Amino acid sequence: MLSLQNIHVGYDRADVLNGVTLEVPAGQIVAVMGHNGAGKTTLAKTAVGLLTPRTGRVLLDGEDVTKLRPHQRVKRGISYVPQGQLSFPQLTTAENLQVVADGVRGGGEMVALMYERFPVLREFAGRKAGLLSGGQRQQLAIARALITGPRLLILDEPTEGIQPSIVAEIERHIVSLAADGLTVLLVEQHVGFALTASSQYAVMASGRITSHGEGGAAATDAVRAAMTI
Numbered sequence: 001m002l003s004l005q006n007i008h009v010g011y012d013r014a015d016v017l018n019g020v021t022l023e024v025p026a027g028q029i030v031a032v033m034g035h036n037g038a039g040k041t042t043l044a045k046t047a048v049g050l051l052t053p054r055t056g057r058v059l060l061d062g063e064d065v066t067k068l069r070p071h072q073r074v075k076r077g078i079s080y081v082p083q084g085q086l087s088f089p090q091l092t093t094a095e096n097l098q099v100v101a102d103g104v105r106g107g108g109e110m111v112a113l114m115y116e117r118f119p120v121l122r123e124f125a126g127r128k129a130g131l132l133s134g135g136q137r138q139q140l141a142i143a144r145a146l147i148t149g150p151r152l153l154i155l156d157e158p159t160e161g162i163q164p165s166i167v168a169e170i171e172r173h174i175v176s177l178a179a180d181g182l183t184v185l186l187v188e189q190h191v192g193f194a195l196t197a198s199s200q201y202a203v204m205a206s207g208r209i210t211s212h213g214e215g216g217a218a219a220t221d222a223v224r225a226a227m228t229i
């Protein structure tokens with residue numbers, strides 16, 4: 001579904017990604033791991049269209065979307081949950097969902113679906129997002145991204161700052177979304193979580209993919225070894 005081909009991209013003169021190629025097949029969860037500064041977020045931003053590669057191509061279902069702006073990619077079915085459980089802290093959970101739903105055809109129905117999928121959001125619908133726990137705010141951020149009806153969801157470190165007991169809950173949601181047909185690109189530092197959830201993985205270091213293979217717990221040793229290099 002998503003194909004990143006030989007991507008070279010950076011923020012100023014120097015490239016941060018140095019020839020990254022990654023395939024995200026339809027219906028799968030692909031985890032991209034690596035230490036701080038490896039280039040994971042840069043990869044996600046390039047997939048979403050927040051960064052335009054100096055060379056290389058981004059394909060979505062075979063269509064070259066390299067030059068398309070983020071809102072054009074959203075229309076083609078990509079949605080992005082940036083790092084940090086972003087939402088409007090002064091608005092309630094319900095208002096945060098409604099703000100997105102207002103701009104989407106059938107948005108009201110989507111909000112109802114989100115309350116079904118994430119019961120905690122219904123429970124705290126009237127609470128300001130700034131007062132939610134990290135795990136609740138992450139579910140809100142994912143729900144906001146889902147309201148646009150994406151086919152491909154890109155998640156940047158959904159477990160960051162979330163207590164370990166809640167990580168499994170986030171993982172269940174992601175796996176359940178994929179079981180319902182969503183394709184997921186999961187950027188993650190939490191190796192255990194990323195591998196359990198994913199069908200394929202890639203490890204990045206210094207702007208390159210240094211290791212890749214099938215996901216699942218069996219890949220843990222290979223990933224940990226790749227991450228020590």
Ligand SMILES: Nc1ncnc2c1ncn2[C@@H]1O[C@H](COP(=O)(O)OP(=O)(O)OP(=O)(O)O)[C@@H](O)[C@H]1O
Binds near residue numbers: 189
């Ligand atoms: N806005 C920016 N301007 C300039 N350089 C940046 C910018 N954002 C990131 N970088 C640099 O690009 C490199 C890769 O950063 P990136 O955020 O993609 O890594 P990451 O693997 O996502 O790390 P983390 O896990 O800490 O988020 C780093 O050296 C970082 O300093």
